[in-house]
Amino acid sequence: MTDLNLMRELATEGRTRILLLVLDGLGGLPMTPDGPTELEAAHTPNLDTLAARSICGMSMPVAPGVTPGSGPGHLSLFGYDPLRYEIGRGVLEALGIGFDLQPDDLAARGNFCTLDAQGLITDRRAGRIPTEVGARLCEKLRQIHLPGVDTFVEPVKEYRFVLVLRGEGLCDGLTETDPQQVGKPPLPVEPLRPEAAPAAKLLNRWMAEARGLLTDEHPANGCNLRGIAKDPGLPRMPEIYKLRCGAIATYPMYRGVARLAGMEVLPTGDTIEDEVETLRRHWADYDFFFFHVKKTDSRGEDGDFEGKMKVIEHFDALLPDILTLEPDVVIVTGDHSTPALWKAHSWHELPVLLWAKHIRPDGVARFGERPCMAGGLGHIHHTDLLPLAMAYAGRFAKFGA
Amino acid sequence: MTDLNLMRELATEGRTRILLLVLDGLGGLPMTPDGPTELEAAHTPNLDTLAARSICGMSMPVAPGVTPGSGPGHLSLFGYDPLRYEIGRGVLEALGIGFDLQPDDLAARGNFCTLDAQGLITDRRAGRIPTEVGARLCEKLRQIHLPGVDTFVEPVKEYRFVLVLRGEGLCDGLTETDPQQVGKPPLPVEPLRPEAAPAAKLLNRWMAEARGLLTDEHPANGCNLRGIAKDPGLPRMPEIYKLRCGAIATYPMYRGVARLAGMEVLPTGDTIEDEVETLRRHWADYDFFFFHVKKTDSRGEDGDFEGKMKVIEHFDALLPDILTLEPDVVIVTGDHSTPALWKAHSWHELPVLLWAKHIRPDGVARFGERPCMAGGLGHIHHTDLLPLAMAYAGRFAKFGA
Numbered sequence: 051m052t053d054l055n056l057m058r059e060l061a062t063e064g065r066t067r068i069l070l071l072v073l074d075g076l077g078g079l080p081m082t083p084d085g086p087t088e089l090e091a092a093h094t095p096n097l098d099t100l101a102a103r104s105i106c107g108m109s110m111p112v113a114p115g116v117t118p119g120s121g122p123g124h125l126s127l128f129g130y131d132p133l134r135y136e137i138g139r140g141v142l143e144a145l146g147i148g149f150d151l152q153p154d155d156l157a158a159r160g161n162f163c164t165l166d167a168q169g170l171i172t173d174r175r176a177g178r179i180p181t182e183v184g185a186r187l188c189e190k191l192r193q194i195h196l197p198g199v200d201t202f203v204e205p206v207k208e209y210r211f212v213l214v215l216r217g218e219g220l221c222d223g224l225t226e227t228d229p230q231q232v233g234k235p236p237l238p239v240e241p242l243r244p245e246a247a248p249a250a251k252l253l254n255r256w257m258a259e260a261r262g263l264l265t266d267e268h269p270a271n272g273c274n275l276r277g278i279a280k281d282p283g284l285p286r287m288p289e290i291y292k293l294r295c296g297a298i299a300t301y302p303m304y305r306g307v308a309r310l311a312g313m314e315v316l317p318t319g320d321t322i323e324d325e326v327e328t329l330r331r332h333w334a335d336y337d338f339f340f341f342h343v344k345k346t347d348s349r350g351e352d353g354d355f356e357g358k359m360k361v362i363e364h365f366d367a368l369l370p371d372i373l374t375l376e377p378d379v380v381i382v383t384g385d386h387s388t389p390a391l392w393k394a395h396s397w398h399e400l401p402v403l404l405w406a407k408h409i410r411p412d413g414v415a416r417f418g419e420r421p422c423m424a425g426g427l428g429h430i431h432h433t434d435l436l437p438l439a440m441a442y443a444g445r446f447a448k449f450g451a
Numbered sequence: 452m453t454d455l456n457l458m459r460e461l462a463t464e465g466r467t468r469i470l471l472l473v474l475d476g477l478g479g480l481p482m483t484p485d486g487p488t489e490l491e492a493a494h495t496p497n498l499d500t501l502a503a504r505s506i507c508g509m510s511m512p513v514a515p516g517v518t519p520g521s522g523p524g525h526l527s528l529f530g531y532d533p534l535r536y537e538i539g540r541g542v543l544e545a546l547g548i549g550f551d552l553q554p555d556d557l558a559a560r561g562n563f564c565t566l567d568a569q570g571l572i573t574d575r576r577a578g579r580i581p582t583e584v585g586a587r588l589c590e591k592l593r594q595i596h597l598p599g600v601d602t603f604v605e606p607v608k609e610y611r612f613v614l615v616l617r618g619e620g621l622c623d624g625l626t627e628t629d630p631q632q633v634g635k636p637p638l639p640v641e642p643l644r645p646e647a648a649p650a651a652k653l654l655n656r657w658m659a660e661a662r663g664l665l666t667d668e669h670p671a672n673g674c675n676l677r678g679i680a681k682d683p684g685l686p687r688m689p690e691i692y693k694l695r696c697g698a699i700a701t702y703p704m705y706r707g708v709a710r711l712a713g714m715e716v717l718p719t720g721d722t723i724e725d726e727v728e729t730l731r732r733h734w735a736d737y738d739f740f741f742f743h744v745k746k747t748d749s750r751g752e753d754g755d756f757e758g759k760m761k762v763i764e765h766f767d768a769l770l771p772d773i774l775t776l777e778p779d780v781v782i783v784t785g786d787h788s789t790p791a792l793w794k795a796h797s798w799h800e801l802p803v804l805l806w807a808k809h810i811r812p813d814g815v816a817r818f819g820e821r822p823c824m825a826g827g828l829g830h831i832h833h834t835d836l837l838p839l840a841m842a843y844a845g846r847f848a849k850f851g852a
Contacts, residue, residue, distance in 0.1 A: 052514075053514075053534060056514070056517070056534065060517065103484060408480055408790075408792060408793070409480075410480060410481070410488070410799060410820055410821075411481065411484060411485065411821070412821070412824055413821065424825065426509075426821075426824045428509065428824075428829060428830035429829075429830065430515060430830075434514075434515035434516070437514065437515050437516030437517065438515050438516045438798075439516075440516055441515075441516035441517070441518065441797075441798045442516075446516055446517070446518065446798075447518075448518045448519070448520050448796060449513055449517050449518060449519050449520060449523055449533075450519055450520035450521075450522045450523040450533065450537065450538070450543075451520045451521070451522055451540045451543045451544070451678075
């Protein structure tokens with residue numbers, strides 16, 4: 051597993067450029083035992099040509115059998131062991147809606163719920179109320195003012211919202227209120243360390259006031275707070291790797307995770323074409339680019355095998371344009387697998403290609419799960435990719451005399 | 452990663468023999484995308500025959516993208532995690548010139564430098580003075596006597612030298628004097644722990660006297676000390692593995708690292724033939740042999756693809772002779788890659804073959820980077836090789852009941 055102190059010690063300044071192309075949820079499964087995966091079924095002449103000139107392999111996002119969410123999948127690609135560097139659920143949720151989270155903000159994921167007359171939870175998701183209802187309830191909860199801190203209540207989707215506390219001395223290390231079962235009341239927030247006691251007190255006061263404001267609502271007459279967390283304060287990529295890092299992504303979540311890693315997030319449009327244009331415009335300004343394609347994952351989650359194929363083909367058609375920028379190192383992979391067959395993320399390894407001017411050829415001539423299993427990189431870990439890219443970019447000094 | 456306590460627990464006495472054949476810098480790269488590597492281009496009928504009867508694979512010296520120096524590359528082959536067991540630069544430098552370093556000696560790598568009238572460094576390498584000048588200056592510095600310790604000043608090459616302090620109570624944990632940039636003066640040696648304070652005091656006194664002795668020299672009117680270190684006190688191979696270990700190497704550096712690992716270093720000549728003769732003469736005396744071929748790395752560092760091929764072919768021609776000794780386990784690999792294309796060490800995995808009487812055949816019929824990528828060992832780590840050899844030599848007990 052990557053030792054960030056070692057990375058810091060080896061990294062050198064340079065003018066070479068690394069391009070990390072992430073097709074979200076790229077990995078797939080065949081719909082029938084002998085069939086192709088989404089990537090194998092897609093017509094990808096440009097990826098295939100690049101694969102033939104690259105060293106290929108299979109890359110593990112977290113650990114065997116462990117299905118990552120978007121946070122861990124990307125942390126891993128950015129070189130952070132996701133089992134060591136966790137991003138709290140509240141923070142991820144805030145990033146996911148594009149909330150401009152500050153380093154000292156305390157963020158919680160909120161769930162509206164249904165309480166009975168005794169205050170016991172009867173439905174942890176308040177009957178999955180429509181998003182508009184959730185938004186109206188958030189509006190109501192914004193009336194709560196806590197002494198010495200600003201509060202933000204932002205709707206997410208259905209029964210979900212984000213609560214952010216902003217102020218001095220808010221420490222994390224706090225328990226959740228959700229008892230994770232019906233028939234129990236929401237629990238008080240408890241501090242897990244003495245410094246977190248003031249924040250616990252504020253959150254419990256907020257919960258009490260929220261209960262008062264929601265009392266006449268139905269079915270969402272209560273709420274819970276989960277994953278109360280702060281920006282994990284990751285060591286930042288520019289400081290570890292001496293890279294100027296730019297991120298190009300169309301969805302807030304990925305921009306947010308990139309920002310936590312210390313990347314500068316570049317404004318871009320909604321399409322892959324927009325992202326390529328952004329890459330071109332900023333090509334001179336950075337030496338590492340994280341380029342994120344979202345829709346492969348979206349179509350996988352929809353169970354839309356053909357749709358996922360089409361997104362891959364769309365990306366493939368734009369690849370030659372991207373390569374005219376002449377990066378020194380190109381990596382193509384995904385953060386995790388999202389097989390259309392399962393309509394969900396999965397733990398499966400991802401096909402990966404690494405192109406650089408001088409690689410050891412491995413005979414892999416097509417980009418797909420089966421061909422990459424025989425690739426020269428073998429079975430590696432997402433956290434190995436950035437160190438390999440650094441080495442191929444000539445940005446690592448020798449270790450030891 | 453190898454757990455030395457586990458190794459110690461499993462190792463048993465025996466009469467079987469393990470032969471570790473290390474071709475320094477063996478791994479290479481093709482000069483053109485479709486071309487062969489040095490090893491693939493070489494005519495190696497004997498290695499190929501052996502590979503066909505062996506289990507093959509690719510072996511990682513340290514970590515993905517991490518290019519090892521000679522120290523870490525060999526430590527790893529000897530079963531020590533090189534990220535955990537580091538050999539200080541001063542120690543490696545002393546070993547490299549064949550200095551008979553004692554366990555309690557404190558060794559520093561010295562660099563002559565140029566100072567201006569204010570004592571600020573203007574050239575960290577003193578214009579790369581000729582080796583003869585460096586030797587004369589070392590002679591001069593031998594006049595310095597420190598209370599209670601012996602000092603040794605030995606020239607290395609050009610502006611480099613080794614300073615060794617020998618005496619009671621010399622602790623390491625000391626900062627370097629080299630500020631790593633021009634326009635600054637040499638820094639005082641600072642102790643990083645209280646026990647190192649006496650050594651720091653002695654070294655600062657030595658630095659002050661050295662400055663006085665060098666003051667009229669030009670351009671080498673100053674010096675710096677780097678990597679001030681002691682023998683890392685590695686757990687010794689004979690004690691961990693219950694192996695009587697002999698080392699055969701023509702260069703001081705490799706003999707030195709082998710000695711740190713607890714091997715007995717056998718006197719030998721300059722050629723591979725001499726080394727084979729040494730191996731034959733001592734065959735009955737040891738049950739593990741480290742056999743080192745240096746020139747593959749030298750030709751790689753020269754950028755001499757053909758020359759590196761020829762060294763491999765030379766070794767190949769001697770292999771049948773070696774095998775007549777009937778070792779029980781043979782490993783052939785390198786400490787790290789040194790592609791002639793790059794004229795430098797690289798991080799790339801090494802092809803490896805492991806021969807023993809009963810192995811699982813894997814269909815690899817040639818010894819080379821591409822064939823070994825498909826080998827039955829898969830992608831392993833240098834530190835895995837010794838445990839595998841122990842197992843194939845019947846020298847490991849069962850783990851657990």
